Amino acid sequence: MKIRTMEYFIKEALYSLKRNGLMSFASVTTVALSLLILGMFLVMVLNLNNMASALESQVQISVYLQDGLSDVEMREVGTRITKLPGVVQVNFISKEDAMKRFKERLGEQQSLLNALGEANPLPNAFEVKVDRTDRVKTVAQAMMQFKGVENAKYGQEVIEQLFALTKMVRIFGLVIIVFLALAALFIISNTIRITVFARRKEIGIMKYVGATDWFIRWPFLLEGMMLGFGGALLAVLFLNETYGVLIHQVYESLAFLPLIPQYPFITNISVVLLVTGTVIGALGSTISLRRFMKV
Amino acid sequence: MIHLDGVSKIYDNGCVALSDITVDIPKGDFVFVVGPSGAGKSTFIKLIFREELPTKGKLIVNGRNVGELDPSEVPYLRRNLGIVFQDYRLLPNKTVYENVAFAMQVIESSRREIQKRVSHVLDLVGLRHKGKNFPNELSGGEQQRIAIARAIVNNPVVVIADEPTGNLDPETSWDIMRIFEHINKDGTTIVMATHDKTVVDAMKKRVIAIEKSRIARDQVRGVYGYED
Numbered sequence: 449m450k451i452r453t454m455e456y457f458i459k460e461a462l463y464s465l466k467r468n469g470l471m472s473f474a475s476v477t478t479v480a481l482s483l484l485i486l487g488m489f490l491v492m493v494l495n496l497n498n499m500a501s502a503l504e505s506q507v508q509i510s511v512y513l514q515d516g517l518s519d520v521e522m523r524e525v526g527t528r529i530t531k532l533p534g535v536v537q538v539n540f541i542s543k544e545d546a547m548k549r550f551k552e553r554l555g556e557q558q559s560l561l562n563a564l565g566e567a568n569p570l571p572n573a574f575e576v577k578v579d580r581t582d583r584v585k586t587v588a589q590a591m592m593q594f595k596g597v598e599n600a601k602y603g604q605e606v607i608e609q610l611f612a613l614t615k616m617v618r619i620f621g622l623v624i625i626v627f628l629a630l631a632a633l634f635i636i637s638n639t640i641r642i643t644v645f646a647r648r649k650e651i652g653i654m655k656y657v658g659a660t661d662w663f664i665r666w667p668f669l670l671e672g673m674m675l676g677f678g679g680a681l682l683a684v685l686f687l688n689e690t691y692g693v694l695i696h697q698v699y700e701s702l703a704f705l706p707l708i709p710q711y712p713f714i715t716n717i718s719v720v721l722l723v724t725g726t727v728i729g730a731l732g733s734t735i736s737l738r739r740f741m742k743v
Numbered sequence: 744m745i746h747l748d749g750v751s752k753i754y755d756n757g758c759v760a761l762s763d764i765t766v767d768i769p770k771g772d773f774v775f776v777v778g779p780s781g782a783g784k785s786t787f788i789k790l791i792f793r794e795e796l797p798t799k800g801k802l803i804v805n806g807r808n809v810g811e812l813d814p815s816e817v818p819y820l821r822r823n824l825g826i827v828f829q830d831y832r833l834l835p836n837k838t839v840y841e842n843v844a845f846a847m848q849v850i851e852s853s854r855r856e857i858q859k860r861v862s863h864v865l866d867l868v869g870l871r872h873k874g875k876n877f878p879n880e881l882s883g884g885e886q887q888r889i890a891i892a893r894a895i896v897n898n899p900v901v902v903i904a905d906e907p908t909g910n911l912d913p914e915t916s917w918d919i920m921r922i923f924e925h926i927n928k929d930g931t932t933i934v935m936a937t938h939d940k941t942v943v944d945a946m947k948k949r950v951i952a953i954e955k956s957r958i959a960r961d962q963v964r965g966v967y968g969y970e971d
Contacts, residue, residue, distance in 0.1 A: 453851050650834055656792070657897070658822035659849035661815070 453663075460667035461674055464643045471639040472675060478635045479679025479728060480686075482628035483721045487687040489621030490717050493614055495708055500610040502706040503603065507581060509588045511574040512598045522572060525596050529576055532590055534583040539575040546570040571598060629728060632679070636732025640672050644736060669733045676729020677722060684718040744770040744901060744932045745791060750800035752786050760786035762956040764800070768934060770900070773927045775943045776936040777967055778953040784936040787953060788905045791934060792824050793817050805900055822850055825894030825931075829906035831886040833878040833893075840865070840874035843893045850897060864892040868922055884915030891922055895931070902926060904935040908942060916942060943967040 465472045511529065513522060522540070530538050541549075547568050551558050578587050588600040644651070654664050691714050698707050745768040752761040761783045768774055776784050789795040790802055793809050802809040805823050812820060833842050840861060847857045865871040868888035870881075878886055887907060894902055904923070908916035920942055927933045937943060943950060943966065950965025951958060960968065 450851055452854065453848075456848060649832065653832055653834065653845070654849050655818075656821060656826045656832075657846040657849055657893070658818040658820075658824075660818045663849055663851075 457666045457670055461670035464647075464667065464671050465674060467646065468639060468642055471642055475636050475639045475675040476679045476682065479632045479676055479725050480682035482625070482632045483680050483683035483725055484686055485628055486625045486724065487683055487717055487721050489617065489625060490720070491687070491691060493618050493621065494713070496610065496614040496617060498708050499706055500607055500614060503607055503610065507584050507602050507607070509576040509578070509584060509591070509600055509602045511576055511591050511600045512571040513573060514596050514598045515571060517572070517596050521596050525594055526574060528594055529574055529591055532587055534578045534580060534587055535576055536579050537577040541573045541575060543568050543570050543572050546573060632728050633732045633735070636672050636675050636729055637735040639675060640668050640733045640736035641739075643668060643671060665737055668737055669730055672729040672733030673726050674729065676725040676727070676732070680722045680725025683725070684721050687721070688714050688718065744768055744772070744805060745934065746803040748801040750790065750797045750802050752783075752790060752795060753798045759956050761790070761953070764958055766951060766958060766961065768932060770932055771927070771930050773924070773933045773948040774935070775948055775950045775965070776934065776953060777938075777943060777950055777969065778959070779969065782953045783956045784953055785905060788903055788934065788936050791901070791903055792821055792826055822897060823900050825897070825899035825902040827887070827890050827894045827902065827904040827907045829909040831878070831890040833886055833889055835878055838874065839870065839876050839878070839881070839889050842878065842889055843896050846893045846896050860896050864896045867895075867925070868892045882915075884911050884918055887911060887919055888922065891919070895926055899931065901932040901934060904933070906937055907935065908937065908939050913941060920946065940967040940969070
């Protein structure tokens with residue numbers, strides 16, 4: 449394709465956008481809203497995933513020992529744990545240490561423990577750290593088989609709940625996104641239909657003088673792509689701005705929440721949104737061209 | 744140049760527009776296609792530039808078998824044809840110059856080529872000075888001359904005209920016919936469907952008369968032969 453022809457296509461597409469001002473505006477707005485919501489869901493899902501992974505990587509296994517083990521027996525369990533593949537750190541927490549920690553955590557409500565009297569129901573335990581998160585489960589299961597071990601627990605439930613939440617958000621988001629993408633597709637295809645209709649005479653003449661189908665299609669395709677890209681650009685700008693503010697707020701008040709830093713995270717999402725917008729625009733055009741322009 | 748061999752056209756609603764037409768139009772011919780309204784003249788014209796497809800028979804235009812032409816090849820057939828309509832079909836938002844240049848633009852001619860050819864054909868139809876005007880600023884005759892300029896700008900081997908003088912007064916019609924004659928003298932084949940008795944009778948060109956979807960007459964130096 450010659451550069452001059454490309455110039456002609458772009459000029460024609462821009463001219464159409466201007467001529468259908470109101471419809472163009474409606475298309476861009478719909479795409480912008482749809483993609484903004486898509487962007488928000490992406491941000492949410494990825495952040496939840498990130499949080500779950502962060503928690504998972506910090507996981508340590510608590511190994512509770514049976515009551516009544518001798519010091520030698522307990523030391524033996526400790527040695528066996530240390531020898532397990534992947535184990536990097538083993539700390540012994542005695543019944544007394546555990547109670548001390550528990551009291552600290554209760555703070556002013558320590559009086560609740562008075563009911564126990566002198567009894568300490570907490571078991572002796574080991575805190576075990578492993579090198580890789582995917583080893584947590586196997587190591588925990590292996591330790592449970594050891595003589596003298598009552599139980600081995602890690603933050604499995606919390607993590608699993610977080611992943612379940614991510615999955616739910618993902619499914620819910622997908623439904624909304626599909627619905628909104630269809631709406632955007634519909635409105636872009638309508639805008640292009642109006643353009644095709646307004647220019648049917650021109651299209652007819654182009655066909656009579658021997659323009660190829662693609663020569664006729666290109667300006668309309670470009671128009672759709674520009675609508676999609678324009679909408680995506682608005683969504684990207686808004687998302688970038690709001691995520692910046694969100695990050696700032698979270699760092700100030702909820703610093704422990706492991707949010708993904710703004711860059712390059714938002715840049716990557718922006719690329720996804722811009723490509724999606726442009727593709728939606730091109731698809732919308734194609735639908736109209738196939739239905740309303742017999743070329 | 745144009746060869747029809749037993750060509751029939753039956754529309755989807757069962758209407759028979761053309762029936763078993765066999766005719767040969769050699770290069771450089773000037774042919775009037777005449778006949779009563781609804782006889783099949785327009786269908787005859789439309790078949791040539793493949794606006795319609797023949798239902799039966801073989802139709803060759805400029806060496807291409809139109810009936811078997813792949814849709815993607817149709818533009819290339821039409822690049823060798825110039826088409827002129829009764830209602831001019833100019834683009835109102837483009838100037839005279841742009842309307843003519845448009846035909847070259849869509850086949851991706853170079854800017855220099857476009858400038859040279861458009862000026863030449865506007866000279867030929869005597870409207871170079873109106874290049875910057877818009878179609879609605881021109882008379883009917885002038886608009887038709889622009890349409891002719893657009894039809895011939897790509898050097899077609901055949902110019903097809905469907906009632907080109909249908910909307911024009913007799914004097915203007917003669918201006919138009921003189922242009923067609925000039926184009927024909929340069930070797931371009933002209934096929935023109937018309938109702939203009941005066942023109943047909945005076946020009947003494949080949950006349951193909953279509954009646955009730957069949958060829959009723961094919962005369963070398965024919966006359967119109969109808970009272971309308």
